[in-house]
Amino acid sequence: MPQKRLLTPGPTQVPEPARLAMARQVTHHRTAEFRALLAQVLADLKVVFATENDVLVLTSSGTGAMEAAVVNLVPRGGKAIVLESGVFSRRWADICVRYGIEVVRHSVPWGQAIEADDVARVLSDHPDAVAVFGTLMESSTGVGHDVEAIGQVVAESNALWVVDGISGAGAMRCLVDAWHIDVLVVGSQKALMTPPGLAMMAVSAAAWQQMERFEPPAFYFDLKLHRKKILGTKPLEGPDTPWTPAHTLIAGLAESLKLIRAEGMEAVWARCDMLSRATIAGIEAMGLAPFAARRAAGMTAVRVPPGMEASALLKRLEARFGVKLAGGQLELSGKIIRIAHFGVIDELEIIATLAAIEMVLDELGYPVRLGSAAAAASRVMQSSVRSRGAVAHGAAAT
């Protein structure tokens, strides 16, 4: 039986130190020990998100934190611009509609990326918009957005820039402060290598100011209650949470963050980016094409060849090789497969996965030259290592 290899764009594999931390006997959470743990986690998250803003940890999926962003920022009857390019960015609109918020949708065909110039146009048409809701990595299509350029445009308006970085943050470069992101929403089970159950938010001073203007239709997700506890009731007490947190998951997150910090953010982003380029080179060597018009460092969506069933491809990958990839969602069902290359995923995992896809394509009668994907991906990896000077260093050491 093959080893299980999980390469879906969430959940992702969790490193052993995190898994063992979550197996420890449960302790109480209203203690100095938990406050110290949470303080460390929040400090590490600030580094990962490149921010000095307040960071919160909620016990919910990423969707819960998306809802928290919406209901705390935009009052009923207020206006929001939603940048819609796939399943997950559409969810911003669904949440807004549920709360009686006027939604201005700027949509692009799935697989395309939102352009900053278009956002500028929408903003000038709607100067009364309270917030612009967008997506870093639209994991339903594999598109990585230019959150920096859009952030620049939004910063010139009165609106707040709210980014779903649930699957992208920690994989793609995402500089909250430099890119004028007022609220970033992140999930635990993606690049942060922790099981699902936690959502992280980075909240700017401008966003807190907006939240002071009204009482949100929220209780569990009332972010002002969270902020009060994060700041600590007494100065020396350290941060806390308003409701009982999933603290074993936070203990796991702390371990995964240690690994991320040890690698360094620049190195993590460079690795994911290199794996993205290697993956695309590999699939192109098989004659396949990426689906996204603008690639995301954290994952690649691949068009399934005409006449081939995506489900057959995915099932054989899992049955023979233990490789679990994701298929397409909603209207992309059957049309794409999705490969994650963030979190614990390394060079050899991508080489192995590409080889598995190639062999299954061969099984299914699709013409491939065996080894071509590994060759193409390896060349990207070697070129990347050479450009970092690591090979030269290795040669000198021998």
Next chain:
Amino acid sequence: MPQKRLLTPGPTQVPEPARLAMARQVTHHRTAEFRALLAQVLADLKVVFATENDVLVLTSSGTGAMEAAVVNLVPRGGKAIVLESGVFSRRWADICVRYGIEVVRHSVPWGQAIEADDVARVLSDHPDAVAVFGTLMESSTGVGHDVEAIGQVVAESNALWVVDGISGAGAMRCLVDAWHIDVLVVGSQKALMTPPGLAMMAVSAAAWQQMERFEPPAFYFDLKLHRKKILGTKPLEGPDTPWTPAHTLIAGLAESLKLIRAEGMEAVWARCDMLSRATIAGIEAMGLAPFAARRAAGMTAVRVPPGMEASALLKRLEARFGVKLAGGQLELSGKIIRIAHFGVIDELEIIATLAAIEMVLDELGYPVRLGSAAAAASRVMQSSVRSRGAVAHGAAAT
């Protein structure tokens, strides 16, 4: 250094099989394997809650599920009766107020229990109340409520009976169907012996009917979305969740539920009830008194002797014996200590805890006769065993 012994009314210790299950490598949750796991968990929860109603698992703390109950059942401007007897039952009112619900508070002094006759009177004064919100075990005071008698009264009205069983269910007898409970809310980190992060709900047909009448101010906590997924999109697919679930915690819960099922609900309830009686006998033997007018099988709140600082007592218990108990909250701070006797807690853990309290009282200069608590608790335990015939059985086998 002493062993750590956690006897707080949540979180509670998690058995090893559950902890090891949560340390396993993460797998994907949109799979037949996860659906089978969730189906088993839901089936087991129905046994624990003694119900044929739909059971849901949310990824949130218990407070999130309380909010879900409120916002899905009572529309803005609707009327709700809140039975307030402590910190947690007060939360029902706080949530209702946040959502513009008219709250009729029936309050008793903390430590007292709500009486069914009084609920009947309030209901006859407010026949237009949509729901009555109450509490099984008010863990801030240690009161166990007569949910059966109140349920009988509510069943004769037009209102729905909504019970916070967050800490009580799984420890105290609580028969959802027989006691006319329309919505029961339960937390993972109490008697169900799982880390925090999951909340369970049992929802009656009448509650679903009420939910059909309006669209709730909710998205993540929209229970109709949860129900649709629990019922399965295709008949043979099994249950699912609308948002990414904290599925490693669900895997842990599955293991703890196996242990609960193996012991049997009657046996679990009888054990907790016996430990409650033993704990009270022990503290009374030390000259202390329980705080609650009506005891709860899951925990005991103990009045701290006049002149003694609760924090000193708690700190010494932890420093010398590793015993972690809870203190009082809000206006009960410094006045009580709280001892849980649910979940993995067994006879010897209670004997040990009582002995620890006795020795610390002695240290603090409070007059105790060493061993008196253990003697009193042991007598309750022996009497309980004798009445079950287990000693006789043991004697016959020798």
